[in-house]
Amino acid sequence: MGEQQKNIIKPKDLKIVWSSDNRYWRMPTQPDQPAELLQVCWLEVTGSCPIDKGKKYNVSFEVSLTPDAFGWNNTTLYIMAKIGEKGRYTWKKVNLTNQNTNKDQRFSIPHEQNNLIVDTVADASDDKLYFGLYEIWKGNWKGGLKIYHAVVKEVN
Template identity: 50%
Template sequence: MSSTNPHSDGNPDLIKYGKDTNGKDDVSVPPGALSIIWGNDQRYWKNIGDLTKNPDSAVAELIQVCWLEVTGSIKLKPEMKEKTYEVGFEVSLTPDAFGWSNSPVYIMGKRREKPIWRKMNLANNKGGIFNIPETPLIVAPPGDGGSDNDKVYFGLYEVWSGRWKGGLKIHKAFVREL
């Protein structure tokens, strides 16, 4: 994790395109494929497992930051472009997690120019792995068949409170067909 850049840039080669048990698209974005502000600075983040060699079992753990910004995107395959998807993150909190009670997180999803946001309080979720947001964050095709309809963007943010927070584990982001 040594780098002159304190921010980690996601490696899109780690993204896994698959299908769920009903044959719907299920894209898994491991932590190594996410861009994390301060992600290369061990004072703020640590990696559990190898983010590049064994991405399915790796976890990015937040030690402490006052600026939480985790983003990613997937390139849609041609057969995926006209479908509707939900985006989100699979996360957990460590037993000593702190700073979340008055610092809700915002989850963003978008296709093309208009983002959709969901606000969520993590303070009440201290047991095991859970998905955020709790209700599906839906990104639909733009409808005009434009040539730039080939990406889905998503993000996890808490940059407004200025408060320090820690103990968040990011297991993966996901993009799932509805």
């Protein structure tokens, strides 16, 4: 029985829209620091990693909200993933309205009981998983989200 594959993708390896502008994001200077969203109206965080064909994968982000986080009530985030650039997205809706904002408590989105599972096929033409965290439709300003890393984990 082989060991399950787990990829942890740090903020420096994610593509974060507006991350080069320090009015919108505070990017990590150390490997274990999170990327901190200061304010945006368009949230798009994407990444990719190699996967084994014919397996299933769970995609999640480890995040926290700062005590002064704003703009998350009634805002739906989407976590999306697909196999290959031309693949069809699998997605989950996530709402952060009731998250505890005390002391930067970390949590995973989607929550474990609501996993986003991507099922690959053995004869897929691409062995790369593309994924992202999005809120690009509402246009409301939001801030105070810290992204520690994304996780792509093989599941049985």
